Amino acid sequence: MSDVEAEAKRGSSKLAESFVDAQPAAARSTSVRIQLTGMLTVMGCLLYLDRYAVGIASERIREDLQMTQTQMSWFLSLFFWSYALSQVPAGWLSDRFGPRKMLTAYILGWSLFTGMIGAATQVWQILQLRFLCGAAQAGAFPVSSGLVRAWFPVARRGAASSMVALGGRTGACLAPILTAALMTAYAGEWRPVLIAYGTAGIVIAIAFAIICRDTPRQHPWCNEAECELIEGSDKNHSRSAPADQPPFPWRAVLTTASLWGNSLTQLFTNIGWLFVVTWLPRYLERVHTVPLNEQALMTAVPTLAGILGMFCGGWWTDRMARQFGLKWGRRLPVMITRFMAACGYLMCLFVGLASTPDPHSRWLPWVIIVGLSMATFCCDLGVPALWAYAQDVGGKFTASIMGWTNMFGNLGAAIAPLIYNAVLGETPALQDWNNLFAVCAGMFVLSGCAALVLDSTKPIMAEASA
Template identity: 25%
Template sequence: MVEHVTERAAGRTGRAPRRTNVRWLIAGLLGTGLIIAFVDRANLSVAMPTISEEFGISPAMQGVVLGAWTWTYAAFQLPAGWLTDKLGPRVVYASAVVWWSLCTAAVALARGTVSLFGLRLLLGIGEAPVMPSSAKVVSEWFPRKERALASGLYGAGSEAGAAIAVPLASLLLVAFNWHGVFLATGALGLLWAGVWLWIYQTPRKQRWTSSAEADYIAEDDDSADRADGVDGADRAGEPAERDTSIPWLRLFRYRTLWGLFSGYVCRNFLNYFFITWYPTYLVQSQGFSAMDLAKYGAIPGVVAIFGNFAGGWFSDFLVRRGVSMNLARKIPIVVGTLGSGTVAFAVFAPNAAVALTLLSVSFASSSFASAAIFSLPIDVAPGGGNVSSIFAIQNTGSQIGGLLSPVVIGFLVTLTGSFVAPLLAMGVLCLIGAAVYGLVIKVRPLDADDRPSTPADAVS
């Protein structure tokens, strides 16, 4: 085991080692990784008008290409979650980032629709371990009372990535060409992977982490356990208990996991609008130029970052005040998901400023729910051995919504010639998602009482 610097200092002074805060550095590193992931997902949406003109891609086919990475991302979620639980996030996450960064840079070599489509499929495979690995890291590095805020911190990387991608890719497009967009953004991921391998270890092995911080991380929030009717010893008392797991296939027998899956299908239909069709909507429906995108396109993403932090802080605040984990997670999720339905009112916006304001409120509301949603797989897992797998099941639903979103929106835009129908559809799906999170999911460790008696009960 690595000897900690603070322990050596404590030995010389006779004082107890101080508690370091390396866990927040780890959360920040996760957030940076997610920023890069979202930049690499969204960069094509900015370059698409130029690429589509060069390659002669129709609007309907643009939607297929924009969403292509979600197909493989969704298909590889379950294997990625299983692999992360088996091998750990250090190696899995670094390998994934190297893979997708090379695929991003290779888009600069694309010579037509087929090669562009193929590279985006490969991008999705590389990005599949991002969220399961992040959840695993949070479960290892944070006590329950800090997990929503930690999840909000790294989760804000999605909004920050979406916000940064539009102006960054637009500026690169103006300064160079669309090839330069992908070469530059691909290089960012390779740099991050090196930093990750240099810094990341589990708390007991990380060289900058004091034993006081490692002990603090290992402590369970007994008040939260008592509020949920769970014995704290069953959650984190002994290392063996923390490794408790349910056989992988048996996870699909739980009603709560079907709720995590289906709720995210509805919710992410909206989120993927912001990383696929959002720039095109601003150009075609609101008359934005490329420079307008660079100036104002990031506004919803920037506002959403604060929504993410607020939702995570609020959920953990409720936990610290003794509110049951079930309510502490559900309140920000339901409120945020309902609020994200304001996207539908953009249909009636009289000008671009009002439309951008409504989209900002919608994205920020969705983000307000994100931190608590990211915490759910950790909260419902019976032990550390299932965290990544459960998150992967949840994120598979997320990516099915993400897969459908660009294709359905592209079809509706082609059919109707406007974004009215897609905006209304997103609003309705947000309402359905709020109902699923509020009524189907039970936020407590999976046990026999939560297991449906028949397969039909799983989706009831």
């Protein structure tokens, strides 16, 4: 063997050894992104738990503070008004000062306000604190959306978003069960329950501050392999916190048809969806005379169906994006799910028109629950696509864009009770409830139509520079 051949063989051997040594290291990326997703999911659970716990305890709160029904209505609705109107400012603050700082502050804020409601003794105090809770919670999902964009490649954002949103639905499902159990443990008292929720939120805020960083490259636990995995081939992926945040592109936001389509989709969706988490118990009691304990079970079933839909929605929108591209891969899941949710309400309408309620029969209200479960499953199946849309087009303003569209969704939630009241009146008859089912179905049809203009291939920043 010549010297040249021997040297080549030695070089080849060293190269092979180097590859063998390097390959496992490259393959063994850290999993900080998974830990962050888990933390955001827990945060989402707490978010909805605190939001709906006061609704479950509302009758005890009203009796304790001697509130009128009108005051209690304002207590429940004030949250959504402040929540909606604070979406864009909360998202902008995150884009400006960083998601880690701001989301930690938001969790601390709403947890403190929730605990303080448990200590309030005057009506004006709990009204004010409820308003502040909504303002503090407003930044949670917009900031989470920005973090998902920073910590996941495009192909995995839908799945990650679905897990965070899934936490919220889990909290909504737990709220009636856990709050009732805790109130029973505290001999029917509601104050210790809210104080306990507030204390738990402070612990979660501290844990979030420890685990979270604004970007993967800022995180001491995140190795190079994970950073490369997250960044992939996305040249625009955030590698570090921006030194100077450009001004918010108001002109592009106000003139982008696609963004208006997303906003109206969420507005109409929430008008149709809110019935399940607000007035369903009243319907079950007034129309079908369902006992309280069975009401709780029936009310939880559509929320559980929504959780299943949320879990599947992230996988579905990612697959649709790979198969049809970003434009139709985001558009189709939203359109299909909204039209199918309308079918769920139309099923309830058909049952209501074809059957006469019998207080001794339980199959009829359960059929209604099946229809509503279909609506919530389909509704939540499309939510990850709406989140992923904001991440696709938002760029540096992902949290603000998410806040903008979420603002419209919660304006829908704020005006939904007014629409329900206009349809039902003070003493609704069976026909009035059927009319409400028709209205909710119509809202989902309008939501699906609004999704026709969604286009994830046109970033807002591109519109701003055009």
